[in-house]
Amino acid sequence: MAAGRVAQPQGYSAIGDLFGSFGTAFATQAANERAAALSGGAYKAPYSTGLFGGRGAVKNTA
Helix, strand or coil: CHHHHHHCCCCCCHHHHHHHHHHHHHHHHHHHHHHHHHCCCCCCCCCCCCCCCCCCCCCCCC
16 A cells, blocks of 8 residues: 555646745855855856845955
């Protein structure tokens, strides 16, 4: 009986896929902009949304 449940394909959720893709893109953009803010100009993010700018960025010099 348990084998029958495991063998059944999972249902596709278009809204789940949409939010998953958006979340991944959002996290990547945040990482790019944070890296640009912390690099001191050595790295430039491909896109700048202004959401994750250099203001308030902390740079560890230790």
